[in-house]
Amino acid sequence: xxxxxxxxxxxxxxxxxxxxxxxACEAEAVAYGKCVQASTTPGGRLSKDLCAQEFExxxxxxxxxxxxxxxxxx
Amino acid sequence: xxxxxLLCRRWLRRWDARVPAENLSCREVASGIPPLGSTSPxxxxxxxxxxxxxxxxxxxxxxxxxxxxYLKEEVGSQIADRVYDIARDFPLxxxxxxxxxxxxxxxxxxxxxxxxxxxxxxHALKNSLxxxxxxxxxxxxxxxLPFQENTFDLVVSSLSLHWVNDLPxxxxxxxxxxxxxxxxxxxxxxxxxxxxxxxxxQLAETEREGGFSPHISPFTAxxxxxxxxxxxxxNTLTVDTDEIQVNYPGMFxxxxxxxxxxxxxxxxxxKALLHRDTMLAAAAVYREMYRNSDGSVPAxxxxxxxxxxxxxxxQARPAERGSATMSFGELGKLxxxxxxxxxx
Numbered sequence: 001x002x003x004x005x006x007x008x009x010x011x012x013x014x015x016x017x018x019x020x021x022x023x024a025c026e027a028e029a030v031a032y033g034k035c036v037q038a039s040t041t042p043g044g045r046l047s048k049d050l051c052a053q054e055f056e057x058x059x060x061x062x063x064x065x066x067x068x069x070x071x072x073x074x
Numbered sequence: 075x076x077x078x079x080l081l082c083r084r085w086l087r088r089w090d091a092r093v094p095a096e097n098l099s100c101r102e103v104a105s106g107i108p109p110l111g112s113t114s115p116x117x118x119x120x121x122x123x124x125x126x127x128x129x130x131x132x133x134x135x136x137x138x139x140x141x142x143x144y145l146k147e148e149v150g151s152q153i154a155d156r157v158y159d160i161a162r163d164f165p166l167x168x169x170x171x172x173x174x175x176x177x178x179x180x181x182x183x184x185x186x187x188x189x190x191x192x193x194x195x196x197h198a199l200k201n202s203l204x205x206x207x208x209x210x211x212x213x214x215x216x217x218x219l220p221f222q223e224n225t226f227d228l229v230v231s232s233l234s235l236h237w238v239n240d241l242p243x244x245x246x247x248x249x250x251x252x253x254x255x256x257x258x259x260x261x262x263x264x265x266x267x268x269x270x271x272x273x274x275x276q277l278a279e280t281e282r283e284g285g286f287s288p289h290i291s292p293f294t295a296x297x298x299x300x301x302x303x304x305x306x307x308x309n310t311l312t313v314d315t316d317e318i319q320v321n322y323p324g325m326f327x328x329x330x331x332x333x334x335x336x337x338x339x340x341x342x343x344x345k346a347l348l349h350r351d352t353m354l355a356a357a358a359v360y361r362e363m364y365r366n367s368d369g370s371v372p373a374x375x376x377x378x379x380x381x382x383x384x385x386x387x388x389q390a391r392p393a394e395r396g397s398a399t400m401s402f403g404e405l406g407k408l409x410x411x412x413x414x415x416x417x418x
């Protein structure tokens with residue numbers, strides 16, 4: 001870590017905003033979670049990008065929430 | 075008997091975990107355990123101890139260290155309860171991996187005469203909590219205790235042995251520094267700790283990246299713990315499990331708290347980077363799979379509590395074979411026999 005930790009603090013403050021942005025995307029997160037959980041039942045197999053569609057929906061919602069908070073906040 | 079530990083404090087300040095024990099120039103250090111070259115067979119080098127020391131120092135220097143202390147405080151008070159349950163006074167006690175001294179603050183002067191606190195992180199020792207017992211802080215690694223044989227009446231250890239590379243050797247060291255009829259009361263994290271986090275990260279990483287790497291450190295199984303204590307020479311073992319469940323708003327808060335406690339991953343095989351996408355996916359999976367009814371997510375901490383005694387002639391031993399005076403077949407007549415004795 002640098003002498004005054006400015007970079008670390010900046011990155012960490014961005015990271016601290018993650019929970020509220022995730023909270024703004026409740027439905028997409030539930031859909032993604034259900035898709036992954038369904039693959040853990042006996043007979044299911046979890047492979048790469050099995051739930052890619054749900055994750056893309058979650059990610060775009062997350063990015064939109066980030067843009068909104070950036071515009072609204074600073 | 076006390077002088078070796080105090081003399082070595084000056085030398086230990088320049089010493090970190092990479093220096094083998096036999097290179098210490100302190101004449102009086104006499105560890106009876108064989109030096110580093112001949113560690114016990116099967117000893118692994120899983121954890122980067124220098125990094126763990128940096129992480130613990132960083133955590134101890136945070137602006138509000140008491141914010142992350144809740145778990146260690148709770149387990150520290152449980153250990154203090156167990157020490158009180160033993161109907162004895164301990165003139166000299168040692169705390170291995172003490173952190174900020176979570177056990178000492180719950181104990182009193184009557185039970186413990188003098189307390190030695192050791193940890194690998196000097197800032198944790200400097201910011202130690204208030205206690206009425208006279209303490210001496212020693213900077214030492216759990217695997218290389220700089221004390222002579224048969225020194226301490228009591229050794230306690232709270233939630234620090236899970237970062238030790240060579241656990242059999244650490245337990246042997248503890249057994250070595252104990253006096254005969256001394257007792258070791260310890261607590262360490264068990265196999266089921268943070269299983270929710272482990273599973274969520276595994277599933278998310280598999281789905282996002284096609285494979286996964288371990289992000290939670292490996293823990294000892296409870297059966298192995300009993301064997302290890304027996305192998306180290308302890309008698310009259312007691313190992314019991316406790317589960318503490320803490321609710322967090324989400325996975326990110328849990329990870330921040332773990333880092334604040336100084337419990338970040340330091341294994342050599344850790345992946346250097348956790349992608350944002352994977353973290354997001356893991357948080358969603360964690361919430362969906364383990365969420366409580368009020369929206370919070372639980373994290374389980376499984377704690378193994380262990381008590382072991384160093385052998386002494388006065389301790390009760392199993393009876394000799396063939397010394398039985400009654401047989402099991404007479405159990406049914408036990409009441410009649412005792413009534414008969416009373417009437418006589």
